[in-house]
Amino acid sequence: MSRPVFWISTVGRSPCAVMNTIWLALDEDLCVPQRIALLHTPSDPIVRDASVPACIDAIDVLSDAYGLDPAPVLELGSRCQFEEEAPRGFVRALRGAVERAETLELGIVMDITAGRKYMSAMMTLMAALHRTSVHAIYYTHLYSRDYEHVLYPLIPRPEHEVRDLGELVDPPSGQAGEGRRS
Numbered sequence: 001m002s003r004p005v006f007w008i009s010t011v012g013r014s015p016c017a018v019m020n021t022i023w024l025a026l027d028e029d030l031c032v033p034q035r036i037a038l039l040h041t042p043s044d045p046i047v048r049d050a051s052v053p054a055c056i057d058a059i060d061v062l063s064d065a066y067g068l069d070p071a072p073v074l075e076l077g078s079r080c081q082f083e084e085e086a087p088r089g090f091v092r093a094l095r096g097a098v099e100r101a102e103t104l105e106l107g108i109v110m111d112i113t114a115g116r117k118y119m120s121a122m123m124t125l126m127a128a129l130h131r132t133s134v135h136a137i138y139y140t141h142l143y144s145r146d147y148e149h150v151l152y153p154l155i156p157r158p159e160h161e162v163r164d165l166g167e168l169v170d171p172p173s174g175q176a177g178e179g180r181r182s
Contacts, residue, residue, distance in 0.1 A: 005135060006101035006108050007033035007072070008094065008123070010115030011040040011047055015054035017114035020152040021140045022059065024162050026066045027152070031109055031135070033059075033068075037075040037097040039119075041084045052076065075100075087118055094122060098130055107135040112165070127166065137165040 009018045018038070025031050038055055042048050056074060063071035079096050082089035101108045110127050112120040120139075127134040140162045142148060147155045 002029050002031050003107060003135070004034040005031045006097070006104065006106040007031075007036045007111065008097045008101075008108060009036070009038060009111040009113075010090075010119050010123075011038045011051050011055055012114045012116075013044075013046050013051060014114065014149055015051040015058065016149050016151060017140070018051075018055050018111070019058040019062075020155075020160075021111045021113050021138050021162060023062055023152040024140065025109070025138065026062060026068075028162075031107075033072045033109070034106060035073045035075060035101070035104070037080050037100075039080050039082065039090065039093050039097065039115075040076070042081045043083060084116065087122070090119055091122055091126075094126055098126055098133065102130070102133050108133050109136045109138060110134060111138045111140075113138065113140045124165065134166065136167075139163050139165055 007022065009021070011018055022033060022036070025033070036059060038052060040047050040052055056076075059072060059074065062068075075097065080093055082093045084090075098108060108127075108130065110123045112123050115123075124137060127137050140160060142155070143159050143161075147159055152160075
């Protein structure tokens with residue numbers, strides 16, 4: 001399989017926004033998450049009691065299905081928690097995840113599909129500041145809102161696309177920086 005990475009994602013009210021990009025990355029052999037930091041707001045009961053557990057369960061199932069051995073280490077504790085109304089807390093959690101990845105000498109994949117706009121902006125900025133460590137900035141684009149809460153294999157291929165936004169800005173030589181149709 002492809003390179004091991006430290007995956008960073010935010011978890012909101014749609015766990016599919018997190019699970020689908022991880023699933024697609026495994027399915028397309030883009031990378032292998034060795035650690036996954038799920039940045040989340042514990043004060044939101046939907047996120048805390050439904051979305052985060054759904055993501056944990058999905059990651060366990062995907063680990064088994066794709067033969068990930070060892071399974072990815074999940075980071076969920078207080079260092080991954082923040083309050084949505086306090087952007088500094090999000091930046092603290094994000095910076096901590098990036099620093100842990102760099103300490104472990106793992107390349108970083110940031111998934112900006114889920115979360116608020118400011119979170120995606122801060123993740124993109126952090127990726128620019130840590131350019132040598134960040135291997136990809138993934139965004140899964142749905143062409144129809146009909147598929148917002150639908151699992152990856154149930155979305156028709158022409159209805160979604162994963163893009164590495166880093167490649168759009170700085171594509172590998174000889175490539176146009178197009179997204180990857182899934």
